[in-house]
Amino acid sequence: xxxxxxxxxxxxxxxxxxxxxxxxxxxxxxxxxxxxxxxxxxxxxxxxxxxxxxxxxxxxxxxxxxxxxxxxxxxxxxxxxxxxxxxxxxxxxxxxxxxxxxxxxxxxxxxxxxxxxxxxxxxxxxxxxxxxxxxxxxxxxxxxxxxxxxxxxxxxxxxxxxxxxxxxxxxxxxxxxxxxxxxxxxxxxxxxxxxxxxx
Amino acid sequence: xxxxxxxxxxxxxxxxxxxxxxxxxxxxxxxxxxxxxxxxxxxxxxxxxxxxxxxxxxxxxxxxxxxxxxxxxxxxxxxxxxxxxxxxxxxxxxxxxxxxxxxxxxxxxxxxxxxxxxxxxxxxxxxxxxxxxxxxxxxxxxxxxxxxxxxxxxxxxxxxxxxxxxxxxxxxxxxxxxxxxxxxxxxxxxxxxxxxxxxxxxxxxxxxxxxxxxxxxxxxxxxxxxxxxxxxxxxxxxxxxxxxxxxxxxxxxxxxxxxxxxxxxxxxxxxxxxxxxxxxxxxxxxxx
Numbered sequence: 001x002x003x004x005x006x007x008x009x010x011x012x013x014x015x016x017x018x019x020x021x022x023x024x025x026x027x028x029x030x031x032x033x034x035x036x037x038x039x040x041x042x043x044x045x046x047x048x049x050x051x052x053x054x055x056x057x058x059x060x061x062x063x064x065x066x067x068x069x070x071x072x073x074x075x076x077x078x079x080x081x082x083x084x085x086x087x088x089x090x091x092x093x094x095x096x097x098x099x100x101x102x103x104x105x106x107x108x109x110x111x112x113x114x115x116x117x118x119x120x121x122x123x124x125x126x127x128x129x130x131x132x133x134x135x136x137x138x139x140x141x142x143x144x145x146x147x148x149x150x151x152x153x154x155x156x157x158x159x160x161x162x163x164x165x166x167x168x169x170x171x172x173x174x175x176x177x178x179x180x181x182x183x184x185x186x187x188x189x190x191x192x193x194x195x196x197x198x199x
Numbered sequence: 200x201x202x203x204x205x206x207x208x209x210x211x212x213x214x215x216x217x218x219x220x221x222x223x224x225x226x227x228x229x230x231x232x233x234x235x236x237x238x239x240x241x242x243x244x245x246x247x248x249x250x251x252x253x254x255x256x257x258x259x260x261x262x263x264x265x266x267x268x269x270x271x272x273x274x275x276x277x278x279x280x281x282x283x284x285x286x287x288x289x290x291x292x293x294x295x296x297x298x299x300x301x302x303x304x305x306x307x308x309x310x311x312x313x314x315x316x317x318x319x320x321x322x323x324x325x326x327x328x329x330x331x332x333x334x335x336x337x338x339x340x341x342x343x344x345x346x347x348x349x350x351x352x353x354x355x356x357x358x359x360x361x362x363x364x365x366x367x368x369x370x371x372x373x374x375x376x377x378x379x380x381x382x383x384x385x386x387x388x389x390x391x392x393x394x395x396x397x398x399x400x401x402x403x404x405x406x407x408x409x410x411x412x413x414x415x416x417x418x419x420x421x422x423x424x425x426x427x428x429x430x431x432x433x434x435x436x437x438x439x440x441x442x443x444x445x446x447x448x449x450x451x452x453x454x455x456x457x458x459x460x461x462x463x464x465x466x467x468x469x470x471x472x473x474x475x476x477x478x479x480x481x482x483x484x485x486x487x
């Protein structure tokens with residue numbers, strides 16, 4: 001099913017989303033990769049919450065190419081990075097900051113899925129490598145945090161997006177996980193592949 | 200010919216590689232789309248092909264991971280430009296980072312410092328090969344981190360034989376799932392030491408899709424690995440489908456009697472590359 005989501009969304013809306021749904025998102029995204037996850041969690045634990053409200057935005061696993069344009073910034077290319085690298089932080093991050101949509105590629109692990117079930121969040125996959133078409137759907141860069149400290153790819157960029165998608169829901173808040181389903185199909189096929197090699 | 204025109208030819212090659220996917224890769228992706236029976240796999244390939252057009256039409260990077268700038272240089276021993284080539288490449292990388300632009304992708308592993316221009320200790324990566332003649336040929340391969348993370352070397356036992364090589368390649372590529380952004384190009388290096396196996400595999404990625412190894416035995420081995428990997432059903436972006444890899448390219452060196460090194464190099468669907476040819480008289484040619 002196709003959904004045009006206007007962020008922010010509440011828990012009930014997020015729980016209405018299921019594996020296989022296609023999302024187009026309008027609203028705000030914040031990018032965060034490995035270092036940004038670590039930093040946001042550490043800062044919050046030390047009593048310094050992020051200077052924006054992550055619960056009102058979608059979390060985007062992305063290290064964009066951005067260039068200065070006048071007084072502001074322009075996104076040149078922005079597609080997803082491998083989400084499994086952030087799985088280490090996934091559960092804590094969701095419980096702490098409460099974004100209801102995670103955008104990335106490749107899916108995340110069981111601990112993150114547990115948190116998605118408890119807080120009410122989904123994981124949506126953007127096609128890997130599609131940074132050029134992704135950038136076309138970003139209306140503007142509204143802010144950037146920790147640019148000096150983390151550098152362009154790792155900094156937290158806030159994007160205003162219009163119909164950002166298509167994004168495929170591959171993990172939902174009901175335990176649905178498309179990655180796991182595919183893994184079991186592949187495991188079955190591997191048996192016949194190995195048999196053919198042994199031939 | 201002057202220094203500036205060589206540098207700008209190198210920048211142009213990086214721009215072409217980053218923004219225009221080579222036609223052999225586009226053709227392979229289109230053929231994969233035609234073949235695809237899984238709706239999810241087909242949707243991924245549609246998104247990929249649309250993205251390739253957007254990048255080409257707007258001259259912007261195909262992927263935000265503009266890669267680690269990697270150069271393969273064949274340097275003719277009689278070329279008059281040997282002494283200057285390394286600084287020219289380094290200067291071109293700095294210029295290309297600002298002009299295209301490229302994402303600054305070099306980080307000090309000890310301090311975390313990112314100089315912001317894609318240079319640093321041993322960066323950019325340049326592989327030098329001495330060849331006969333007076334020509335210099337430079338191949339540019341911007342290599343993405345997601346697929347490079349899936350590259351590996353395995354030191355097999357000689358008794359494992361070629362059957363063991365097949366098993367190791369297929370098991371590894373399938374275990375990568377969607378992480379390296381399939382459909383991938385797989386470079387396989389067999390023999391040498393651990394370093395040689397990896398280097399041969401990476402150089403094999405540079406070959407055009409559709410080309411076969413000149414040795415028919417190796418070519419048949421490539422074909423078999425290609426079929427075996429695509430039987431897995433990993434599919435585009437690991438979401439299931441007919442095409443997991445677009446090509447398997449194998450290269451080999453003789454091995455030590457006690458060793459069977461196997462380098463497996465994984466390249467994402469965004470198999471970006473371009474070439475510069477510099478003749479002794481200063482003529483420069485840039486091509487996809």
